[in-house]
Amino acid sequence: NAGVTQTPKFQVLKTGQSMTLQCAQDMNHNSMYWYRQDPGMGLRLIYYSASEGTTDKGEVPNGYNVSRLNKREFSLRLESAAPSQTSVYFCATLLGGSTDTQYFGPGTRLTVL
Amino acid sequence: GNSVTQMEGPVTLSEEAFLTINCTYTATGYPSLFWYVQYPGEGLQLLLKATKADDKGSNKGFEATYRKETTSFHLEKGSVQVSDSAVYFCALSEPPGGGADGLTFGKGTHLIIQP
Numbered sequence: 001n002a003g004v005t006q007t008p009k010f011q012v013l014k015t016g017q018s019m020t021l022q023c024a025q026d027m028n029h030n031s032m033y034w035y036r037q038d039p040g041m042g043l044r045l046i047y048y049s050a051s052e053g054t055t056d057k058g059e060v061p062n063g064y065n066v067s068r069l070n071k072r073e074f075s076l077r078l079e080s081a082a083p084s085q086t087s088v089y090f091c092a093t094l095l096g097g098s099t100d101t102q103y104f105g106p107g108t109r110l111t112v113l
Numbered sequence: 114g115n116s117v118t119q120m121e122g123p124v125t126l127s128e129e130a131f132l133t134i135n136c137t138y139t140a141t142g143y144p145s146l147f148w149y150v151q152y153p154g155e156g157l158q159l160l161l162k163a164t165k166a167d168d169k170g171s172n173k174g175f176e177a178t179y180r181k182e183t184t185s186f187h188l189e190k191g192s193v194q195v196s197d198s199a200v201y202f203c204a205l206s207e208p209p210g211g212g213a214d215g216l217t218f219g220k221g222t223h224l225i226i227q228p
Contacts, residue, residue, distance in 0.1 A: 004156075033215050040121075042202060043157075045215035056213045090156060092215075100145040100164065100206050102216055104157040 004105035023091030030096035032074035119219035134188040136203035144207035
């Protein structure tokens with residue numbers, strides 16, 4: 001099993017460009033998350049999805065959109081990238097119910113020039 | 114809201130030294146507590162967890178005890194190795210798994226072990 005996979009691993013964008021970060025899981029988990037990691041800030045939640053077709057904003061949703069079209073995949077879209085969105089992005093999954101351990105993907109390192 | 118405070122690094126130790134990384138938390142209810150580790154260039158891996166007071170989580174020689182009276186979850190290891198060099202994150206979840214709030218993370222502690 002691959003667990004949680006993310007593509008691409010690295011990306012460089014120019015200000016104003018758009019792109020979609022992909023996350024897929026084969027763990028049959030219900031919940032999925034997008035976080036961003038910035039130096040000295042820890043990880044902060046961007047968006048959350050409890051199940052297929054449902055999404056909720058996290059702590060820092062501005063400038064992002066998400067899509068959960070099926071149970072396996074949860075994508076994060078930047079419509080018009082800004083330098084402030086330079087960060088490392090992590091996807092995570094959670095089985096749900098009373099379970100409490102999130103599993104993380106390897107991350108996407110994004111630079112916006 | 115919930116918050117996690119952990120000592121910021123970098124923390125530099127010699128091989129075989131004793132390690133303590135402090136972590137304290139603020140939560141409105143009864144959270145689960147976690148330590149995650151991030152090795153260079155990789156994602157976060159769960160190191161250990163505890164879900165109720167006085168529980169001790171342990172893995173790979175690391176230990177942490179859930180202390181509700183002091184709202185702490187300090188990470189310890191008796192003898193560190195060069196391979197333990199990484200960034201360590203303390204985190205909490207409330208409700209279980211974090212729900213719409215996700216996990217609440219500390220800022221991370223960069224640990225460097227010198228031979």
